[in-house]
Amino acid sequence: MTDRLTARDAIARVASGFTELPVPEGMSAPDGPIAWQGYDEQRARAARRTGEQESVVCGTGLVGATEAVLISFEFGFLGGSLGERTGDRLEAAYTHARERRLAVVSLIATGGSRMQEGMRALAQLQRVARQSALTRAAGLPQVAVARDPTTGGGWATLGAGADVILALPGAQIGFAGSRVRPPEADPHAYTAEAQWAAGQVDAVVRPEELPGTLARWLRLLTGGSPTPLPAASDAAGRPPAADHAAESSRSLQPAPPPRALGRAGLPATGWDAVLQARSPRRPRAAACLDAYFETRESISGDRCGGVDRGMLCGFGLYEGRTIAYAAQCGTPTLPAGYRTAARLIRLADRLSVPVLTLIDTPGAANDADAERAGAGAAIADLFGAVATARVPVTTLLIGEGGSGGALALAAPHNTWVTPDSYFSVIAPEQAAAILKRGPEATRTTADQLRLRPQDLVDLGIARGIVPAPPPEEESSP
CATH class of the missing domain: 3.90.226.10 (2-enoyl-CoA Hydratase; Chain A, domain 1)
Structure with missing residues (x-):
């Protein structure tokens, strides 16, 4: 008590x-x-x-x-x-x-x-x-x-x-x-x-x-x-x-994308891109947020009875100004995670706060529990929140970008990528299975999907590749 x-x-x-x-x-x-x-x-x-x-x-x-x-x-x-x-x-x-x-x-x-x-x-x-x-x-x-x-x-x-x-x-x-x-x-x-x-x-x-x-x-x-x-x-x-909020929001400067924390170079093949993004040694969302913000506070939960600990949402201080964030942590995203991110973006929009999103998920959770919890509706709601936001939204792909479950968090025309990331319409293994190819064809399929960071820039999906820190900063805190 x-x-x-x-x-x-x-x-x-x-x-x-x-x-x-x-x-x-x-x-x-x-x-x-x-x-x-x-x-x-x-x-x-x-x-x-x-x-x-x-x-x-x-x-x-x-x-x-x-x-x-x-x-x-x-x-x-x-x-x-x-x-x-x-x-x-x-x-x-x-x-x-x-x-x-x-x-x-x-x-x-x-x-x-x-x-x-x-x-x-x-x-x-x-x-x-x-x-x-x-x-x-x-x-x-x-x-x-x-x-x-x-x-x-x-x-x-x-x-x-x-x-x-x-x-x-x-x-x-x-x-x-x-x-x-x-x-x-x-x-x-x-x-x-x-x-x-x-x-x-x-x-x-x-x-x-x-x-x-x-x-x-x-x-x-x-x-x-x-x-x-x-x-x-x-x-x-x-x-x-x-009307005034919309005018104020248009004058906001977008959040700059964080710098890459990983040491990986650009992948030579599609499968190399997948392996780099799936590496357990690759920096995750929490490390990126800690390096980016001076201080931050988290919101939790979708207000509908659900929590996804694999979606970090909140507000942080960057160079003296407030930026909202929604960041995936490398796990399949639950419906509660999408609803929490949508809640965060709409709150930031009302308060005229720019938004930063970090994408890192193999895709949306697709088990029976996720379907019963309204996975499709939750993803649709997040797409809508991003699409209608009056404040600028900046996205950085920091790892896996698995299909629509990742794209829902992406800012159209303002998405950046790190060298150790990939974005694909579907995972290479699943694409090969759908095409009735054997497991040995997964690597070739990954190349055909053009999912590497440099491919994403060529296709106009990403604005650019955020470089890794120079070697002299490798030992810096």
Whole structure:
């Protein structure tokens, strides 16, 4: 079980210079909107116990060096539940974030909607969802920290609807709280660790590491927009972000391709290219990312219950600017991996952050489990995310490029290759089998496929070959 801080202590843990926002004025009928007997006294007791007048505290503060709007739940006030006055405060906080062009950080600890206000309380979820959507359309990041507990509508809006979700160890997280879930349900399924394993949260972060982690995330997520978007809204309250975001995105410089880390030269034959790309000594995605970025943070999971540890996605700092990345690790890519990459690219697009993709896979996973998990739909979705991205996408092929399962991650007209890589419409062994050739014909088939790095440049598939580092850098760190 995590430590249960007050709302203000939770803010003090991660931010400095906190200034509370003005509290919106609101009228409350005696005992609330549905005249729940004794509700006024319940609120008064909660106020005396906590020193707060509502279940959320909202304001601005510095998280590291980044100013943000902070929303912190006071669980001691009626279980951190959401009522109409809670909705007033949340709407004011989101509006302030859009007016000031600030990220939103939610420190959540809630049991859900306030039953003493009936459906008027539940309707606040629609209100919060709209504010979150407007903030998303304005190109502003939203980061959630799931404290203990994070359940009900608070999880289904501020929590699960955030761009990046961090969780404290042992926190109870789930739509169903402990008192309403089926008695036979496995309680572990509702923990931070289980939600991370299922791809529903991006990281489980220890309390002492949370301030630094949040500071790095906000620096990365707010470091990609070169042109501030206007805060004006139309008559319906919608910020005119789309056109301005598109204009801003077009002005972005694409991420330069990383340098090759391997020592291999250009292959003489197609089969040589395949062997070099499949070599266990060839550098993999993690090494490339570590060499490229000063610092990076990862997102995890497809938000549909799946995780592919063979697809690394996140944001990193390169020469002082933020670049998003999606990188295959040399394994067959699972449907969850494609969905996570698509999620990453769409988030980068909203935040005006250029994207780098690294291709290295023998192909998409094609077993029965992958088919049941929607392999075709997941690949199609990633193709669509790359094709419609307004931000520039740069691709480097660092190893195997196996068919459409690799091409889905490739940037049209901005794909580069390393000397120890290949890209093919199909693997040479499979091509020979389809053509009813014996295994001895695999090498010849590899040559016919024209899959070498230099072939890819000649065919117009790749813009160029990224050279290996010069010999004098071989011993450099």
